[in-house]
Amino acid sequence: MKTKQIHKSTVNVVTLGCSKNLVDSENLITQLEANEIDVSHDSNELSDVVVVNTCGFIDLAKEESINTILQYAELKKEEKIQKLYVTGCLSQRYKDNLEAEIPEVDAYFGTVELPALLEKFEIDYQHELVGQRSITTPAHYAYLKISEGCNRTCSFCAIPLMRGKHISRSIESLVTEAKNLAKQGVKELMLIAQELTYYGLDLYKERRLAELLDSLCAVDGIEWIRLHYAYPSKFPTEIFEVMVRQPKICNYLDIPLQHASDNVLQHMRRQITQAEQRALINTARQIVPDIGIRTTMLIGYPGETEEDFDILCNFVRDMKFERLGVFLYSHEEDTRAHDVEDDIPADVKANRSNRLMEIQQEISFNKNSEKVGKTFKVLIDRKEGGYFVGRTEYDSPEVDNEVLIEAKDNYLRQGDFVMIKITDCEDYDLYGELVEG
Numbered sequence: 001m002k003t004k005q006i007h008k009s010t011v012n013v014v015t016l017g018c019s020k021n022l023v024d025s026e027n028l029i030t031q032l033e034a035n036e037i038d039v040s041h042d043s044n045e046l047s048d049v050v051v052v053n054t055c056g057f058i059d060l061a062k063e064e065s066i067n068t069i070l071q072y073a074e075l076k077k078e079e080k081i082q083k084l085y086v087t088g089c090l091s092q093r094y095k096d097n098l099e100a101e102i103p104e105v106d107a108y109f110g111t112v113e114l115p116a117l118l119e120k121f122e123i124d125y126q127h128e129l130v131g132q133r134s135i136t137t138p139a140h141y142a143y144l145k146i147s148e149g150c151n152r153t154c155s156f157c158a159i160p161l162m163r164g165k166h167i168s169r170s171i172e173s174l175v176t177e178a179k180n181l182a183k184q185g186v187k188e189l190m191l192i193a194q195e196l197t198y199y200g201l202d203l204y205k206e207r208r209l210a211e212l213l214d215s216l217c218a219v220d221g222i223e224w225i226r227l228h229y230a231y232p233s234k235f236p237t238e239i240f241e242v243m244v245r246q247p248k249i250c251n252y253l254d255i256p257l258q259h260a261s262d263n264v265l266q267h268m269r270r271q272i273t274q275a276e277q278r279a280l281i282n283t284a285r286q287i288v289p290d291i292g293i294r295t296t297m298l299i300g301y302p303g304e305t306e307e308d309f310d311i312l313c314n315f316v317r318d319m320k321f322e323r324l325g326v327f328l329y330s331h332e333e334d335t336r337a338h339d340v341e342d343d344i345p346a347d348v349k350a351n352r353s354n355r356l357m358e359i360q361q362e363i364s365f366n367k368n369s370e371k372v373g374k375t376f377k378v379l380i381d382r383k384e385g386g387y388f389v390g391r392t393e394y395d396s397p398e399v400d401n402e403v404l405i406e407a408k409d410n411y412l413r414q415g416d417f418v419m420i421k422i423t424d425c426e427d428y429d430l431y432g433e434l435v436e437g
Ligand code: SF4
Pocket: 150, 151, 152, 153, 154, 157, 158, 159, 160, 194, 195, 231
């Protein structure tokens, strides 16, 4: 009997979740394209084969992943697509349940099963392609995943269950990948990891983030390097010295602190106190006075009292973070926090989140107002409506502030670095005009 070949022209890879998942999708796409399989990413067009790369981080993300799988399962039932595969975090964590509940899916794969997924396309995993990534982001920026997994034991976090222990990639392979990305036109690298500052401890038996940064700064064509997801306890403060020494490292740090009440921090097993967090942020600002600090807070952790929440609000008021995001606590099976009752009602969580973001809104507006009249280097991301939209070194794509420049008077291209004088601002965005010369 002749087996049915997968049509070589249309595979749609659908990515849900975070930038780390996006890099996994890009690696999959690279392997498929190397075998002349025509791939699209997050396409609305119908395709022969769909691969859904899922997220299993919190309730909302799981719901979105399941709804997406169901939507494509329906298309498969209607014979509008031929094959449906599911990979990523949700699939890693709930494979058995998913196989039972959504049998229309042809096969489920975990987070480290790329070779097995490729077998479905009758192709072998090619090691030599590591570092030659097809990017799905705009051509001028890319994410660089420097490690996988996490050795920390934060009580609320399911990531180690899905991504395993920390595995650092070698400095050589990361530099090779950065060079390849630079050849494709990438100017800005976003370094990502579950836990950035642990980099090297597994592979080299010592922290090597500073050395990695120096090596990446030597790559021609890369002009900005940005640091995402640092764990605050025992933070290697020499990173701030590298930021000062190396102009390519953006004065930006994404450092999720999660909370500020010592009571909650201890239950979360964050291995840090509020006083130590304050000291760390103050050290960062002493060494890098204009640093833009982004943090995230987790609201509604079991047992979080009004008093704990007030402590958090006061901390945010005092520390005046440049950027702040909020997650609502999600009660995840098999985490340590799951052993206690999820006792904060959803409406209380939402109310606290709104109150915290109101505090941040005012901080953000005040910080933006201080920028009016000043000139900044801006990287142009896109044209939208009547504006060119770009970012300063203090802003990461998708999550942070943007700079809007009227399009009618200027001609700018995506990926251009330009000097922009800030003329006006809103809570989270800036308006500016091109400075000639
Ligand atoms: S450091 Fe981050 S990824 Fe690691 S367990 Fe804690 S919250 Fe999860």
